């Protein structure tokens with residue numbers, strides 16, 4: 409594709425800026441004054457519109473394609489939710505924090521408070537902060553709360569325990585707070601090995617971090633016992649809520665024995681994600697941790713008004729600016745109130761049904777290392793196809809040509825040739841059937857003509873970039889870099 413710089417024609421313009429009307433012009437520091445015109449492409453408005461529209465059509469997005477990216481919950485988010493966020497766009501984020509500002513921002517403060525209450529109800533927690541800006545940020549906030557608690561109790565703690573199926577952010581967050589990590593392997597039945605877990609638990613363990621259902625899409629039947637064992641050692645239970653889409657209205661982590669949870673609003677509650685944000689990772693806690701929560705906090709007074717209070721002296725302090733990513737919170741609040749209790753229950757039921765439908769219809773052609781009823785996602789292995797030289801990445805490339813965003817591949821790490829499929833509740837049976845047909849065709853081709861995969865995908869402008877370098881070493885400069 410021609411780059412926008414290559415469309416440049418000297419003298420062509422899209423907009424004309426009005427002449428400056430500030431007089432006298434304020435002095436600028438010499439270092440900031442240009443000595444020539446900037447080297448920008450000289451193009452018309454139409455050139456710019458065509459350029460960016462063409463680029464956008466090369467993207468996969470939920471608005472254009474089925475996007476079964478396991479662990480990511482790439483559901484469709486209704487456009488009405490964007491309208492909800494837009495309602496608040498005119499308000500300056502400083503207003504509630506100014507003296508008397510709370511009286512001008514009762515609506516926004518009510519939303520922060522109401523969302524916290526709704527999330528507390530959904531997760532079974534006592535208090536919620538909506539400050540953290542992502543799931544991983546919520547994890548770090550949660551582990552900091554746990555560290556503050558242990559310190560106040562005079563507990564000497566050194567370790568955080570995670571199962572080997574955990575998302576990489578779990579051990580990373582705990583390590584950033586200063587804990588050493590103990591990893592517990594997965595048993596053949598797909599859940600954390602209970603005996604090995606018992607063996608590593610000592611009074612030096614600060615917390616156990618779990619995702620339930622885990623990244624294999626399995627709900628751990630021993631989860632209560634795992635919480636009890638942790639509590640016997642004065643360790644707290646951290647719930648990674650990224651998979652909350654599987655259990656809305658069915659199980660409340662707080663009721664099971666978890667003490668802290670983060671919720672990914674950009675997965676479960678109405679905000680699309682990808683491309684680095686914006687996200688939001690509210691953290692819910694049981695009462696024993698409430699005094700350590702970040703501030704400022706929004707409280708509801710006895711007269712029904714909302715006020716902003718600074719954080720307590722025990723608090724871990726601020727973890728983000730203002731009250732967090734407000735637009736994302738507005739969408740989550742609208743999502744929860746639009747669906748209501750019944751609607752949220754239906755979300756999880758449909759998400760789980762869809763995943764099981766895909767699992768049942770593909771397990772005769774792909775290996776299913778943990779063959780049991782799954783929750784919102786299922787994890788296959790391309791090990792059978794790999795014996796013919798066709799790997800998970802090849803099947804991913806095949807799906808691109810069929811118009812599907814590939815599932816997550818090579819994660820979780822404990823499954824060789826993993827293909828992790830999360831269809832979400834928003835897809836129709838027709839879409840699921842078309843995807844199943846494409847997956848079955850891939851398996852068929854892997855039997856009959858494995859060499860054919862080497863040339864896939866054929867329909868894309870680029871085919872097989874080095875994915876790590878493509879993400880980490882982007883070069884978006886046109887001139888001299």
Ligand SMILES: *Cc1c(COP(=O)(O)O)cnc(C)c1O
Pocket residue numbers: 479480542543544545575577578619623648650651672687689
């Ligand atoms: C996405 C995810 C996270 C991290 O959340 P971010 O919002 O991406 O920081 C943590 N755990 C699991 C299981 C996830 O899927």
